Amino acid sequence: MQLTLQVTYRIGDSHRSRHYQSEESAKRGIYKWLLKNQQHADISASYFSAASGYQAFQDIEQLSDYAPKPSTNFYLSRAWQDLRYQVLNSREHRCALCHRSAAEHGIAVEVDHILPRSRYPDLALDINNLQILCYECNRGKRDK
Ligand SMILES: [Zn+2]
Known part of the structure; x- marks a missing residue:
């Protein structure tokens, strides 16, 4: 026997x-339907x-836990983009390690978390936990 849940959607009559x-999944479906038909x-x-x-x-406020998740890509977030800039x-x-600069040496630099974001999420947007590394130094750091 397959268990299914039947949802009745009603607009007027x-x-x-x-x-x-x-x-x-019913609640997620209901959330989307309410959002679409809330007029x-x-x-x-x-x-x-x-x-x-x-x-x-x-x-929809009855189902706010079932809203589709907003994009959680940290590196696309406004807060990160602003801080990085x-x-x-x-x-x-x-570069914090070799002291070369993008303008003088034509190198590619990136903004790096000194303490990794995976283990220190609270420091992800702490400016004191950020450093500029060139591509080579950053790769060296990862290989360590
Ligand atoms: Zn470097």
Whole structure:
């Protein structure tokens, strides 16, 4: 027997239903549907599950935990981009180890976390935990 959950979507007097494999995926589906149809005044999505009983939703705020996750790519975040720019400019694009600079030596530099972000997430946006490294020095650091 396949367990599915039937969700009834209602806008005014019209109904339709969809089946989901789990309550979790039903809630994500409901969230998207509510978001798409929130201009309608009279909408609801409801289902019955053995675990939770009768559930009805009219507002995405009831399901904020099921919102699609925003992009979590740290290196694309505004905060990182701004900080990176600030570090590069305040330190003349100069490598902290070999002291060559992008302008004088035509090298590629990158902004590096002294204490790695994976183990020290709290220091990911701490300017004192950042250093400029050229490509070669950074590769040397990783190989160590
Ligand atoms: Zn260097």
